[in-house]
Amino acid sequence: MRQTYQLEWASKDLGQESRVALGDVNGDDKINIIAGTTAASGQQSNLYVFQYRGETYHQLARASLGNNDTHWIGCHDIDKDGLDEIIVGCTGGIHIYKMRKGQLVRIAESRELKETVVCIALADIDRDGKYEIIAVVKGKPRIFIFRYDGKLNLIKSEIMKHQVYCVAAGDTDGDGYPEVVVKTHGPRGCILYVLSFKDGNRYEKWSSHIPDADKMFLRVGDFDLDGKHEIVLDCTGSKVRVLRHMGSAYNTFWDSPTHSQSVKDVAIYDIDGDGQKELIVVCLSNVYIYSWKAGKVILEWNQTVPNGAFCVIAGELNQKGYGEIVVGTIYGYIYVFEARRDRHHGKLWVGKVQAIIQDTVTIPDGKPDAARGVEAKAKFSIDEVRVIHDKVIVDGEVTAKILYVAALPTQPVHFFEATFPFLEFIHLCGASPGMQALVYFNVEHISVDVVSPRRVKITILFEMLVKLVPFYYDP
Incomplete structure (x- = not known):
């Protein structure tokens, strides 16, 4: 049977469940696509680096992860040397990779934690100049806080009342210190926590029972550019909810319309280069883009993507001043596509699909x-x-x-x-x-x-x- 997949750029079949991240891992001011996979039957998981060159994307490096399936992946310059490290939450804990002479080299792993890590947040939560890595272990009512200092050290772990599914970090109240946002689920549904670690100790700034919140994702980002990061989470009924800090609480800023499929992931980025950030929402076979205009959130457009999308990230990959959307799928393909806007009409008049x-x-x-x-x-x-x-x-x-x-x-x-x-x-x-x-x-x-x-x-x-x-x- 003939198979057809719509996309802007298609990777080769990388394996299964290709999770994606973006980062400058070479120190050349070019953003790379990082992909981590889950092993297909009888095969190994792999880590890939792709870069845009000569009007398409090329594989720069590949490393085997063995039997360590990728459950979370991200990039950040955690040692502040100008190169982004690749942080992988996998079956065997946390692994950190670095590009050295064109090769992916594992430079650290969580020796105190060998269980499956399903979500990670990175931030300098105590403002001591060093980044903390906050990890969620599958099935555990606990978060684990690490610091990288030549090796990955477990600083502390914090017990929560219920099983933790997601964690994110950002300055949600504008006080200059990143908060740690934790999504847990118990018999009554979701309880969302906003925690502070200003002096290294845990303080609960806010918590709330959100009965219709789901378990898929949690994001923190300054969507409306007011200096405070919003909290974005998935809800039942195929909806997305955005929470904003107001006074001493976090209130619903926006509830999305019901999407045709359950929401798998979101990203926040200025896709069209207009100076305003967009909220990119990915479902199994659709991507929706919402923008912040005149004090409200509006749907700009939606794009059908090949079936199997389950994660999304956005950034500037081709150094042309606008953003691309990168989608990972459960089938092992990566899709990259772009949105171009005719500013006079406010509509899309040119589209490019691979x-x-x-x-x-x-x-x-x-x-x-x-x-x-x-x-x-x-x-x-x-x-x-x-x-x-x-x-x-x-x-x-x-x-x-x-x-x-x-x-x-x-x-x-x-x-x-x-x-x-x-x-x-x-x-x-x-x-x-x-x-x-x-x-x-x-x-x-x-x-x-x-x-x-x-x-x-x-x-x-x-x-x-x-x-x-x-x-x-x-x-």
């Missing part, structure tokens, strides 16, 4: 069996372009000329052609019937793999650029 088309074709009769694939070339033809409300649908065919080495003693090279259909669509807010859509293709990568003597699998990674042309009435 897609993988994968098909297994049969070698025609009269051609010899295949020993191995060599290369292929692809040509796109368009049958129909349809512009509907907020979407452009492109229907066409791909003709691939496939070269392979025949399974004969002399190993001659043969070729054949195969044609298969494609159907792609892109969300462009503002698209409406009557507009013309110009479509451009760029083939970025083709692989040819022999799966049997008479069958060859073709994988084509291509970019599709769609530009809307408004309908003008000229009497």
Whole structure:
């Protein structure tokens, strides 16, 4: 069966459950994509580093994590040397990696903690100039606080009343000290805690029973740029809630509409370069972008992504002054896409999508069996372009000329052609019937793999650029 995945850039299949982070791990002022995977059956987990160069992304490094599945991943310059370290919460505790001479090197691990770490927050919570690493262990009613000083040392652990699911850190009340926000769940549902460790001791600033809060994620970030970080959490009914510090409490600042699927993750970043931060919400097959405008939160647009999305992060990857959205999936692929905005109209008029088309074709009769694939070339033809409300649908065919080495003693090279259909669509807010859509293709990568003597699998990674042309009435 032919598989099609919509995306801006697609990694190769990295394994399972590709969690993603962004950071400058080389010290060259370029942001890298960091990915950690969960081991597929009979395989190992891996850690990857990708960088944008030459109009696409390239793998810079890879390291095996062995049997340590990635449950959380992040980047931060915890030793303040100008290079971001990679912090991995995995099956065997916390592992810290650093890029050295183009290689990923593990520089520390949590020797006092060898259990599965499912969530981590990083902040200088006592303002002593050193970062603390706050970890959540699967199934435990406790948070563990570490400090990196050449090695990873356990400073203390704090017992909570119920099982801890998520932790985050940020200055939520504007006092200059980061708070530690802890999400726990018990028989009555979620209890959210805001804790302070100003002098190294624990102080509970606020706590509240939030019965409809779910267990998926917890984020802290200054969404409205008022100097205080908001608390973002998932709620039942496929909703997102934003809490804001007011007086001595944290009140609901915004409840999202109900999404079509349960919310998996969120990110906060200025995606379109307008100086205001957006809230990016990812569901299993959709990404929604909300912005803060005129004192309220509005939905800017949404984008369909391949099924299986479960984590998201955003940042500037290509040094062009705007942000990209990076989505990790349970199937091992990473997707990168961008939002471009026509400032005059306030709508999206140009969209760029990358897609993988994968098909297994049969070698025609009269051609010899295949020993191995060599290369292929692809040509796109368009049958129909349809512009509907907020979407452009492109229907066409791909003709691939496939070269392979025949399974004969002399190993001659043969070729054949195969044609298969494609159907792609892109969300462009503002698209409406009557507009013309110009479509451009760029083939970025083709692989040819022999799966049997008479069958060859073709994988084509291509970019599709769609530009809307408004309908003008000229009497």
